[in-house]
Amino acid sequence: MTDYILEMHNITKRFPGVVALNDVSFKVKRGEIHALVGENGAGKSTLMKILNGVYQADEGKIVLNGKHTIIRNTTEAKAHGIGLVFQDLNLVNTLSVAENLYINRLAKRHGRIAWKTIFREAQDFIDSLGFNFLATEKIEHLSAAQKQLVEIAKVLALENELIVMDEPTSSLTTTESEILFNIIKNLKQKGVSIIYISHKLEEVFSLSDTTTIIRDGEVIDSGPTKTFSRDQIVEKMVGRSVTTEFPRKACESGELVLKVDNITRKGLVEDISFELHKGEILGFAGLIGSGRTEVAEAIFGAESYDSGVINIRGKKVAIHSTHQAKQEGIGLLTEDRKETGLVLAYNLIWNISITNIDKIKKKYFISEKKEAQLANELSKELNIKTPSLKQYAINLSGGNQQKVVFAKWLFSDVDILILDEPTRGIDVGAKYEIYLLMNRLAEQGKSIILISSELPEVIGMSDRLIVLSGGKKMGELNREEATPEAVMSLAVSN
């Protein structure tokens, strides 16, 4: 028995044109929580994909439990007891939670599936983890956060000795994250080792024993987490010093742009009213499932509302479709950029121009020249990092993809922007750029609604905050009143 459950020695991985990992060594002790941090594209995922058998290292070796091990594919990784919780969900939407948990090994009785046993065991397991949903519920009826919890439960059910968690809290609220942290601490006590990948440094500090920092395919530093300061880690991650504070400055708000009165979607949101002014950033705070996105969908015409009145620039409008909302000057950056924000298989130009094809027409027909030129201007303005705008969206890092979604809505020339979790799953550097961009847009006279589950972000960036809980508006706070305590106490008050 060695102290290390996993040793990855001198791993090098080359892809045509780039060295993704250069002589990386990475060791995980038995029973420790080992944080792996780095910007998007630093090589964390590649390293984990090698561990999981998705890729083969060009050089270097993997030692599992003191034994030199070759992992050729994901099945072998599973057989070696490596569990993975990925950011991307791998659930079957039309099946129940229990079926998803035990999908490969459904208990049988007399050759038939023993549903009763399965559902009972699944429910016990879910309850033991402290999650509050039913084993019989279909995945499609769960919220994004609950789906993530199922994904986690699925891996936990395998009782592995080594678990890799890649951004497990990216779609969880504070409450659910706390549940997860307790689970992780329990696992640690049972001797399970956990590789924890996260952009949220608070989590790294509160959870991990050891931290390894990767940048540009190389290990920059590795050591006990308590020996690092937050700023040190950030600096090592990005290779430069970065301010982590929020750049929002208080400002005079202009004329009333959007006035929403008593918007109600039966069973989802009830009597939500608020005002939005020119050049203002209005924050929507609340837990996941509190109705923030549901309000946004109604205003953007993506879903219909049962009652309520929307006034835009003093004119009453009934919004029936997303197209109409866009005509009225409303844009929505959805919380899921991969599903509803971008077509990943199309190039950036197409993705940017789709909101306003009329703008790239010459007489009646699309001018590709004009299209490329306008997209290029926006791309420069937003500092989108890509070798070419002909690149497919899928090849960009999360932060750059998010900038493309911004570009797409700036292209449409709307002046009310609803941003639903605009910094989810993107790295520190890109986050800061997005904050600066939000500031700049507000200065230019755009009005912004910011929906965010990250409390410091929504407090730090908003001029005014409304807090939702259980589909109802619990209160409205100005910049001075909006302390984390004040927001949280409203968010959990229903």
Next chain:
Amino acid sequence: MKSNAIVSNKKKAVGFLREWGLILAIILITIVATIIRPAFLSWANMLNILRAYSTIGIASFGMAYAVIGGGMDLSIGSTISLTAVVTMLIVNGATVGTVTPASTALLVLLVGILIGATIGAINGAIIAAVNGKLAESFIITYAMQIVVGAVAQAIVKGHFQAAQYRAGLFKQFGIGFTPVIFMLTTAIIMQYVLVKTKYGRSLYFLGSSMGVAKMSGLKVKKIRFLTHVICGMCAGLAGVIVVARVGSASVLQGQNYELDALVCVAIGGTSLDGGNGSIMRTLLGVMVIGFMMTALNILGVQSNAQLIVRGAIIVLAVALDVLNKSMKLKEVAQ
């Protein structure tokens, strides 16, 4: 590194086949057929092939729109049958002596396209109203196929209609270059609309992701409706031309057209998942099928064996598409 080189060579080969495979296939078929039967490479034979496949071509272009938009239209077979029998009724009715007046020829062209547009509009309206998953267009248009087929049957009561004319503009529609010109004109217009208009671009987005299309503020329902109208219009036009070409009409006129069109679309490299494809490549797909089937005929291959070959081509086209996609994904993952 060695395995990487193999992968990248394989990728290049697949990429090359995707890019030039269709033209390569047409050349290969021509070479083989010409070696065995030199008459294959004659002007008359080439024109024959083009003419014989002009109506499948026109129908395929409409189908390509539906498929690019992420749907399908299985009602085009019946639409062609209905248009064909109505066209023949009008033409025969208006024929004086043995000559069809030119105005009648233009009238049936209009009526045929209108019939197609109407059926497409009904398809489109139901699909837009349901606005569910894209696979639903399969069921809805299949139901339409049955209904329209019955309407055609009721109009002619199963009778075969033979042409009573010997000359006139309508006859011209079916002879010489005219059907080919109809096909090429349709192809050029539809390709241009696809790449140069807001509708065309929106169609691609709808086909690749309804979520993105909706959340980008596109008029999803309108696009779906319009697409089925256009697809119907193509079928209507094909129905008129096919009557002019063969000089008769029956309720079986359009039989299997929907499947033939789908095959041509698939062979043309349009993914049945939607979101990509082009009319020009669909045209090449039609030509591959046309050359292949004609070659098999000329070489005296039995019709059963021909069907086997046709089936094999479909599987090959789909396999190549899947292979290409997985290659693309690998490329992307790196």
